[in-house]
Amino acid sequence: MPAKHTRSVVVVLGGIAAGLAIIRLQQAYGMSTVAANWHASGPAALLLAPLARLPVPFAGLLLALTGVTALGLALIALVGPIARRYGKSRFWAVLAAAGLALPVAPVRATLGLGCLDLLLFGLISADVVALRRSAWARSRAAWWAGPPASRAPASRGPGGRGPRGQLLGLPRRTPGGQLLGLPRRTPGGRLPDLPRPAPGGRLLALLRRGWATGAWAGVGTGIATALAFGPCLFIVYYAVTRQWRAALTALGTAVTLLGAAAVIAPGRFLRRSASLADPLNQSLAGVLARLYNSASTPVLIWLSFAGLLVAVGMIRARSAHADGDEIAAFTLVGLAGAAVGPVTRIHEMMWILPAVLILVDAAARRKVTARRPRARRFPGIGFALAAGLVYLLVVVDPRWTTGWNGYAFALILLLNALPWRPGVAPAVPARRVPPIQRVPAIPGPRGR
Numbered sequence: 001m002p003a004k005h006t007r008s009v010v011v012v013l014g015g016i017a018a019g020l021a022i023i024r025l026q027q028a029y030g031m032s033t034v035a036a037n038w039h040a041s042g043p044a045a046l047l048l049a050p051l052a053r054l055p056v057p058f059a060g061l062l063l064a065l066t067g068v069t070a071l072g073l074a075l076i077a078l079v080g081p082i083a084r085r086y087g088k089s090r091f092w093a094v095l096a097a098a099g100l101a102l103p104v105a106p107v108r109a110t111l112g113l114g115c116l117d118l119l120l121f122g123l124i125s126a127d128v129v130a131l132r133r134s135a136w137a138r139s140r141a142a143w144w145a146g147p148p149a150s151r152a153p154a155s156r157g158p159g160g161r162g163p164r165g166q167l168l169g170l171p172r173r174t175p176g177g178q179l180l181g182l183p184r185r186t187p188g189g190r191l192p193d194l195p196r197p198a199p200g201g202r203l204l205a206l207l208r209r210g211w212a213t214g215a216w217a218g219v220g221t222g223i224a225t226a227l228a229f230g231p232c233l234f235i236v237y238y239a240v241t242r243q244w245r246a247a248l249t250a251l252g253t254a255v256t257l258l259g260a261a262a263v264i265a266p267g268r269f270l271r272r273s274a275s276l277a278d279p280l281n282q283s284l285a286g287v288l289a290r291l292y293n294s295a296s297t298p299v300l301i302w303l304s305f306a307g308l309l310v311a312v313g314m315i316r317a318r319s320a321h322a323d324g325d326e327i328a329a330f331t332l333v334g335l336a337g338a339a340v341g342p343v344t345r346i347h348e349m350m351w352i353l354p355a356v357l358i359l360v361d362a363a364a365r366r367k368v369t370a371r372r373p374r375a376r377r378f379p380g381i382g383f384a385l386a387a388g389l390v391y392l393l394v395v396v397d398p399r400w401t402t403g404w405n406g407y408a409f410a411l412i413l414l415l416n417a418l419p420w421r422p423g424v425a426p427a428v429p430a431r432r433v434p435p436i437q438r439v440p441a442i443p444g445p446r447g448r
Contacts, residue, residue, distance in 0.1 A: 021111075029108075029113050044116065051063070070118050073125070074122045075101065078357060079357065081424065104394045109398075116228065118350065120350075121351070127218060127220040131243070132326065218238065222250040222251065222257070225250065225253075226258050226261070241317075241321045275295065276343065277289040280398070282346070283339060283342065285302050285343070309340050312416060313339075329420070335355065349394075349411070352390065352414070355390065359390065362380065386417075
C-alpha cells in the first residue's frame with residue numbers, strides 16, 4: 001500500500017477511535033459543564049448560544065470535536081519542528097503525540113465536561129506560530145538588507161549613468177521612441193484600459209502577506225482572554241518581552257470582544273464563583289485554603305507567594321524568549337497562570353502537555369549533543385525521568401493525586417525547573433553579529 005494511502009487509513013482509524021473515546025468520556029463525566037456554559041458570562045455565552053438549541057449530547061460532541069481539532073493543530077505547531085530537527089516524519093510524530101495526549105487527565109476532563117480549554121490552548125498556540133513566522137520574515141529582511149553600495153549595479157558609471165550614458169532605473173526607449181514597459185497608445189491617442197484586480201484579489205493578497213509575516217500575532221491570545229480571564233497573563237508576557245505589537249493586538253482584541261459582550265448581553269457578564277477548598281482546585285489558593293482548613297484562602301499569604309511565582313515565571317520566560325525558545329516561554333507563562341489563579345481545576349492545566357514535550361526534547365538534545373559519551377553513559381536521563389513522572393501524574397485518575405496536591409506541586413516544580421532549548425523556535429530576528437550572552441536573573445536548567 002502506498003505511503004499516502006497508509007496515512008489516510010491511519011487518519012480515518014484514528015478519527016474513529018477518537019470519536020469512540022469522546023463518547024465514552026462524555027458518558028463518564030456527564031458533560032456537566034455544557035449546559036452550564038450556556039448560562040455563562042461574556043463572549044463564551046455568545047459563542048455557545050447557538051448550541052443551546054441542540055440536544056446536550058450533540059452539543060457536547062461538537063465542542064469535543066472542536067477541541068480535538070484545536071489540539072491537533074497545536075501539536076502540529078509544537079511537535080512538527082522537533083520532528084523535523086531530528087530528521088523524523090512530522091506525520092508520525094504528531095500522530096504519536098496526539099495518541100499520548102488524549103489519555104491525559106486535563107484532556108479527558110475537557111472533552112468529558114464540555115469545556116473550552118482545548119480551544120484556548122489552540123488559540124494561544126496559534127500566536128506561537130504567528131511569532132515564529134514573524135521572526136522568519138524579519139530574519140529574511142535582516143539578511144537581505146545591506147548597505148546601499150552593495151545593492152548598486154556593477155555597471156554604474158559616474159553621475160549615476162550606465163556604460164552608455166543612460167540613467168539607471170529609468171525605462172529605455174525603442175528606436176521608434178516608445179518607452180519600454182509602458183502600454184502603447186491606441187490610434188485615437190488614448191491609453192488602453194489597464195487590467196483591474198479581480199474582486200477579492202487585494203484582500204487575498206493582504207491575507208497572504210499577513211500570514212507570511214505573522215502580523216496576526218496576539219489575536220489568538222486576545223480571543224482566549226475574552227473567553228476566559230486566565231490567558232491575560234500572556235499579554236503581560238508580551239509587554240515584558242517588549243513584543244509591543246502582539247501585546248497591543250491581544251489587548252485590543254480582548255477589549256473589543258468583552259465590550260461587545262457587555263453591550264449585547266450585559267446581564268450575563270458576571271462570572272460564576274467556585275469553592276476554593278475544593279480538592280479539584282489545584283492552584284496555590286486552593287492548597288492554602290485546604291492547609292488552613294478554611295473555605296477561603298489567607299489573602300496576604302496567597303498574594304505574596306502568587307506574586308513571587310509570577311515574577312519567577314516571567315523572568316524565566318523572558319530568558320527563554322531571549323535564548324530563542326518561544327514555546328518554553330509560553331509554557332512557563334501558562335504554568336504560572338495555572339499556579340496562581342484563584343481556581344484551577346484539572347481541565348485548566350493544559351500547559352503541562354508542552355512541558356512534558358520540552359522535557360523529552362531536552363533529554364534528546366542532551367543525548368545527541370553529548371561531547372564525551374564515555375564520561376556519561378546516560379546523558380539527559382534526568383529530563384527523561386522528569387518527563388515520565390509528570391506524564392504518569394497526569395495520566396492516572398486525579399482522585400489518586402489531588403488528595404496530596406500532586407498537580408499543584410508539579411506546577412510549582414515545573415515553573416522553577418523547566419529547561420528551555422536555545423535557538424529552537426526564535427521569535428527575534430537573526431542578526432549578523434551575535435548578541436551579548438544574557439545571564440538570567442534566576443538561573444535554571446537549559447536543555448543544551
